[in-house]
Amino acid sequence: MKRLSIAIFSLVILFVLSTIIVVDETEQVVILQFGKPVKIIKEPGLNFKLPAPIQVLNSFEKRLLEYDVPPEEILSRDKKSLIVDNYVRWRIVDPLLFLQTVRAIPTAKTRLDDIVYSELRQELGNHDMHEIITEAREFIMEKVTLASNEETNKYGIEVIDVRIRRVDLPRENEASIYARMEAERKRQANKFRSEGEEEAQKIRAATDRDKTVLLAEAYKTSQQIRGEGEAEALDIYAVSFSKDPEFYEFIRTLETYEKVIDKKTTLVLPGDSKLFKALTQ
């Protein structure tokens, strides 16, 4: 009898406790009465319900949820194969609908995978690879987000963001990209080396030309100076010697004799020459 009363007392406590619901900031709840949904609580705080098993509680995450979609190979419009790795940020907006259609998060992820993959494949198929890599990426992500969201509405799920984390090329295509990159760089390297030769050649040629011009100009100047010297000398001679041209001729003749006649000279003097006369006098 004593034990029974303790058991009853405990049951009463449990009974009271099971009527209290504490809804956390991070969750939302659906209250089912014999399986029939009667109340949805999305705001956090203290709430009450009828005790179990009359009313039971189903709690769902309210925070933004993450789903990392496995990488998929998708063809672009220009038939290029791309490995697309994307992720989805989503949340449960209608816990009742969610409960009725997918029940739990793992199932929801499977649905998301199907929807997002098909939307993404369709959208990427509308763009060339170049667009996907460059400017169209954000546009694609937004479009896929919107389209996926329409599909997931019926599961009580809102897709907040579908984001392409990586777009890569399949392994076998990477090799051809590397080959192209290498060829491109070789071309650049060759260009630099040829340009170097060209510029060096230009500098050398200009140098040689400058040298030639420099020396020619110096020759010109020096010849001019020499000419001036000659002219001035001539003038001085002319002024001086014109005082007595005959005497100059005489003196100059004597100087010439002195220069011209040396030890090897044989002098032939006619008998009537002035010199002979001078010698014989």
Add this chain to the structure above:
Amino acid sequence: MATRRVMFGDQEVEIPEFNFKILPLLGAAFALWLFTGVYMVGPDEVGVVRTFGEYTRVTQSGLNYHFPYPIEQVNTPAITEVKRIEIGFRTLNNGQYRTVEKESLMLTGDANIVDAEMIVQYKIKDPVAYLFNIVEPELTVRQAAEASLRTVVGRNNIDETLTTGKFKIQEGTKIQIQLILDKYESGIHVVAVQLQDVSPPKEVIGAFKDVASAKEDKNRMVNQAEGYRNDVIPKARGEAEAMIRDAEGFKQARIKRSEGDAAKFTTILKEYRKAKSITQKRLYLETMERVLPGIEKIIIPDKDSGNMLNLLNLNPGKGGNK
């Protein structure tokens, strides 16, 4: 244990008699329970208190109190702590790095591949949003960072990415990550994005290095040519200067010599004018005296009897035909 009989409706039940001996024990337990509400908020933290699951207040550093569980709960996220995630590489425990190619290799706008490594630093800007809006904050930042970096690199071509565009990419990525995180209402603030190392993939790095060395080669060739110029031109200038100076010397010498000659002539002329005939003769003879000694002399007595040809063989020293 003592029991007490109580009428419950029309039934009589026994409920346990309250034992006053356990009252102090219960009191102590109650006090202990109340005491669990004391909590400390560190200097780098804030306390976020939930009352029956609902966010009610934020408390600051120091000793604080909340009603004990299950009435109130507290979280103390560190809001000044800057967290760091690595994209494209991981720092190992021994301080070395390991690249994660899956993260670091990415396509540029011109369909080339670069290897980029990045560090993202972030902290909590809104502790309430941070705690109650998102799950797995680190993964959230990581995914946003990877997506952003690739988006931004995809807008640039390889040469920009490897050289001048680095800063632009860094800033663009930071803005993009923040946009995504704000869209998620994550309460996270991106403090800094640092592109660590942007390089060509290792498969083609040789070719890229060769371009760099080709650039060097170009500079070297140009420098050598400049060196040639710097060697040749000053020498030529020197040579030119020498030619001009030489000519100037010649000019001066020519003038001085002519002046000398003129002076000499004038002096002699002055003397000559004093006694023209005598001086002329004297000068002539003096010259002859200087010139004629020691040379061979042939004198032909008469102009008419002179036959030059006869004389040729007279002198054996002068060659001639025998």
